[in-house]
Amino acid sequence: MTAGMPAAEERASRVVVRRRTAVTREQVETVASRALGIFGVVFGLQALPLALAQAEGLRPGAGASIIAFLYGAILAIALAALARTAVRSAALTFAALYAVSIVVWPFVVDDVAVVSSSPPWLYYLCTVATTAAVVALPLPWAAAYTVLVPAMYGVVRLLPTGGAVTPLVALLDAMYALILGAVVLIIVTMLRNAAKSVDVAQEAALQRYEHAVRLHASEIERAKVDALVHDSVLTTLLSAAAADTPEEQALAARMARDAMHRLDEAGAAQAAADDRMRLPSLVRRLRAALASFAAPFTVRVVNTGGVDLPADAGEALYAAAVQAMVNSMQHAEDPGRTVRRELRVRGIRTGGCVIEVSDNGVGFDVESVTSERLGVRVSVIERMANVGGSAVIDSTPGLGTTVTLVWPAGMEGTR
Known part of the structure; x- marks a missing residue:
């Protein structure tokens, strides 16, 4: 900025450089976490009436405890997604609580009549749990969770406390939850891999750019050195080689001293960066x-x-x-x-x-x-x-x- 430019341009400025349109890891994680928060709340609200109704057939305090833990974890995910902090911790907590709820369900049901006409209400949050595992866990662990939790739910459905359905119905319920979880897992994994490719390509482009800058600077410096060698050193050497008389030899000596002086000046100029x-x-x-x-x-x-x-x-x-x-x-x-x-x-x-x-x-x-x-x-x-x-x-x-x-x-x- 020159001194003649307006003073307003010289004041402190604050500019946010926007990213170019591209899939990045940060975008993927943000979209996944917000989607988890939104659909967790939506599915939770849909399952809440059934959860309250079936809580009456569970052991005293068990139904209320399961509802409090799972819905509290869903609320934590939604708040964490909005605040963009601790999303993985909230998602991991919900995934763990959901798996524990599936395991303890057969032991807390006192009246099997509550599941005779409707499946256990946990079924409606199964996709939320598998999505939470995808957000919180590395790929191998998320894939294992996506398979095991629907399978656990299918086993519960075969029991009297889960409705005592036929193996075919239990298999269909488990497969439906497994397919939905697998779709989410595949989509998020593909987006993460795409983001990784963008990061790698960007790093390679920056490295190529820096390499080109160094080559350009080296070429400029080489041209300067070539000109100096041609104008001073080479001319001095040719004059010294052709000097036959004392006067010519004295001239060659003066030219040599001058060439050395110019080389010293060139080195000093480079160090001083004029x-x-x-x-x-x-x-x-x-x-x-x-x-x-x-x-x-x-x-x-x-x-x-x-x-x-x-x-x-x-x-x-x-x-x-x-x-x-x-x-x-x-x-x-x-x-x-x-x-x-x-x-x-x-x-x-x-x-x-x-x-x-x-x-x-x-x-x-x-x-x-x-x-x-x-x-x-x-x-x-x-x-x-x-x-x-x-x-x-x-x-x-x-x-x-x-x-x-x-x-x-x-x-x-x-x-």
């Missing part, structure tokens, strides 16, 4: 990168107007920030709740910058990160150190991670 990058340009590049991400980041930009950085520092800040955001998308996810991510860019006076990439995901133990983890050590920490900056990673398991990039080093607390 090329400049304005901080608003860096922000635009970061937003462009975010547009291709599958997960949204809230972007906060403060005091970027008039801030000018060395080009090598700007490139290091960009690459390290992108790597930090990629790390967040790869490792911060906590199935069952939404992970919020932020990118904060703050200018410091006219020549400094602080970039923070944070999330409230699963976090990790920073001390346990091995030296082989190049995404943290080389792509973030060493990259910033090589240009005179610093990178600080603050993470707590279960609470999230914040990566702070600073240039130049030691400017963290400066406004």
Whole structure:
């Protein structure tokens, strides 16, 4: 942002970068959890009159206890889905309580007449239970639950306390619940696999992009070196080879000293990074990168107007920030709740910058990160150190991670 731009553009801005239309793991989990909450409430309300009626034929307190536990768990799922937190725990609780209810049902029925004309009311929540298992459990365990719980219900139907139906009717009831559960399991699994493919493709695209940037920078540097070698070093060598007289040899010596001086200047210029990058340009590049991400980041930009950085520092800040955001998308996810991510860019006076990439995901133990983890050590920490900056990673398991990039080093607390 130049000094001539309106002051309004230099004020702190807050922009949420929207994800592109794509199937992501977060979307899949959100849709599945909300669908579970909605259909759990709907099916629960449908079964409630029958549950109250059959509770009269159960042992004193048993019917009310089963209703209280299962409907309380359904309400917990609905609230967790709305709040986008602890959905897996609520779903797992309901799935476990439902399985226990099926097991204890034959032991709590005192009057079999309550199930003579209608099946046990638990049947109407069987699909809710299998869906809860799909949301809460890994695929093998969810598949096992989807098969075993309908089978358990079929066995209960054969007993007097379950209606004493014929084996065919019991089989049909169990198969109907099994098919519905299997359909949900297949759909959710397919969507999760699609989301995984999107994440893998996105990571590959980012890696290709970073590789292309490095190749482009290397090609530019090679062209500069080639020009310097041609203009100074090669000319000096040719002159020295053709020098026959003392005057020509003295000229070749002066040309050699001049070539050495130019090489030293080139090295110093590269280290000093005379090329400049304005901080608003860096922000635009970061937003462009975010547009291709599958997960949204809230972007906060403060005091970027008039801030000018060395080009090598700007490139290091960009690459390290992108790597930090990629790390967040790869490792911060906590199935069952939404992970919020932020990118904060703050200018410091006219020549400094602080970039923070944070999330409230699963976090990790920073001390346990091995030296082989190049995404943290080389792509973030060493990259910033090589240009005179610093990178600080603050993470707590279960609470999230914040990566702070600073240039130049030691400017963290400066406004």
